[in-house]
Amino acid sequence: MDMNVFIQGIPKAELHLHIEGTLEPETLFRLAERNGIRIKFNSVEALRQAYHFDNLQSFLDIYYEGAGVLQKEEDFYDLTWEYLLKAKAQNIRHVEIFFDPQTHTERGIAFETVINGIYHALSDGARTLNISFCLIMCFLRHLPESEAMATLSQALDFKDKITGVGLDSSEYGHPPSKFIRVFEKARKEGFMTVAHAGEEGPAEYIWEAIQELKVHRIDHGVRALEDKSLISELKRRRIPLTVCPLSNVKLRVFKDIRTHSFKTLFDQGLCVTVNSDDPAYFGGYVVENYIALQNAFQLTRDDIAQLAVNSFNAAFISQDKKDIFIEQIKNFMAE
Numbered sequence: 001m002d003m004n005v006f007i008q009g010i011p012k013a014e015l016h017l018h019i020e021g022t023l024e025p026e027t028l029f030r031l032a033e034r035n036g037i038r039i040k041f042n043s044v045e046a047l048r049q050a051y052h053f054d055n056l057q058s059f060l061d062i063y064y065e066g067a068g069v070l071q072k073e074e075d076f077y078d079l080t081w082e083y084l085l086k087a088k089a090q091n092i093r094h095v096e097i098f099f100d101p102q103t104h105t106e107r108g109i110a111f112e113t114v115i116n117g118i119y120h121a122l123s124d125g126a127r128t129l130n131i132s133f134c135l136i137m138c139f140l141r142h143l144p145e146s147e148a149m150a151t152l153s154q155a156l157d158f159k160d161k162i163t164g165v166g167l168d169s170s171e172y173g174h175p176p177s178k179f180i181r182v183f184e185k186a187r188k189e190g191f192m193t194v195a196h197a198g199e200e201g202p203a204e205y206i207w208e209a210i211q212e213l214k215v216h217r218i219d220h221g222v223r224a225l226e227d228k229s230l231i232s233e234l235k236r237r238r239i240p241l242t243v244c245p246l247s248n249v250k251l252r253v254f255k256d257i258r259t260h261s262f263k264t265l266f267d268q269g270l271c272v273t274v275n276s277d278d279p280a281y282f283g284g285y286v287v288e289n290y291i292a293l294q295n296a297f298q299l300t301r302d303d304i305a306q307l308a309v310n311s312f313n314a315a316f317i318s319q320d321k322k323d324i325f326i327e328q329i330k331n332f333m334a335e
């Protein structure tokens with residue numbers, strides 16, 4: 001079997017995916033028209049051409065602007081459904097999706113409009129596409145802690161639909177420690193916790209995320225290599241990293257994929273997983289991320305299988321479910 005076919009076919013989970021980052025230019029135009037919103041680009045091609053970023057902030061500016069076309073529950077439904085169809089085609093069996101309610105509530109969209117649209121599509125996907133899911137609500141770290149706290153309070157009415165909370169947006173100058181009380185409350189309320197850390201920011205932010213926010217997973221974490229004792233701690237506590245290689249190259253965290261820290265982290269035995277982050281903006285979904293790594297580092301089939309196993313081991317699902325998915329990987333390998 002061809003390597004790319006192998007990568008496409010192997011059962012896997014995606015654990016780091018911003019649903020707003022799956023807004024393809026075509027969908028953005030369609031929703032803008034449906035909602036009577038003017039956009040400053042004349043065509044899908046012109047919009048796609050604008051997707052060149054110097055750093056995280058230059059991406060976030062465009063990403064938040066694009067999210068403005070999401071107005072009604074059906075917009076959030078359609079966005080999520082389109083992603084699920086792509087996930088299905090890539091043999092993704094389980095997804096853990098981030099959403100940023102503050103991006104929408106700040107512009108007057110009700111919290112329930114956002115969550116109901118996304119959740120309804122995920123439930124339909126579980127039923128008809130056989131893709132299981134968790135929903136993770138992220139706080140925007142560039143906004144004050146008080147606003148994150150208010151968002152957490154709003155989420156309590158939807159506790160049955162939200163598995164975990166996370167932390168995203170502009171990293172520099174907004175360390176995890178800014179949100180200690182919010183995460184403390186979230187943990188008390190029974191939410192799982194994750195945080196973006198060590199994407200652009202220093203290894204120190206990863207320490208804060210694990211020690212002060214007590215997160216179960218680190219999103220990105222690719223700068224962990226700068227601190228040997230941090231690597232030992234991540235290993236000792238088996239804290240997974242949700243790595244997004246194409247994102248890191250697009251946002252110039254690494255000059256190119258061959259200089260990415262992925263292989264060193266993986267070779268050290270950390271629980272590294274491969275994910276797409278904001279695939280509509282970074283030029284690839286999960287399979288394209290695996291393929292980029294395979295080409296750059298000559299990964300073997302066993303390496304790919306290990307990454308797929310890691311994706312289920314790091315997921316917020318029961319051990320029984322993990323075992324079932326990992327059995328599916330074994331069966332696929334034996335085909």
Ligand SMILES: Nc1ncnc2[nH]cnc12
Nearest residue numbers: 018168169170196277278
């Ligand atoms: N890669 C990323 N880092 C931080 N915040 C984000 N929001 C969407 N994508 C993000």
Ligand SMILES: [Zn+2]
Nearest residue numbers: 168196219277
């Ligand atoms: Zn992210």
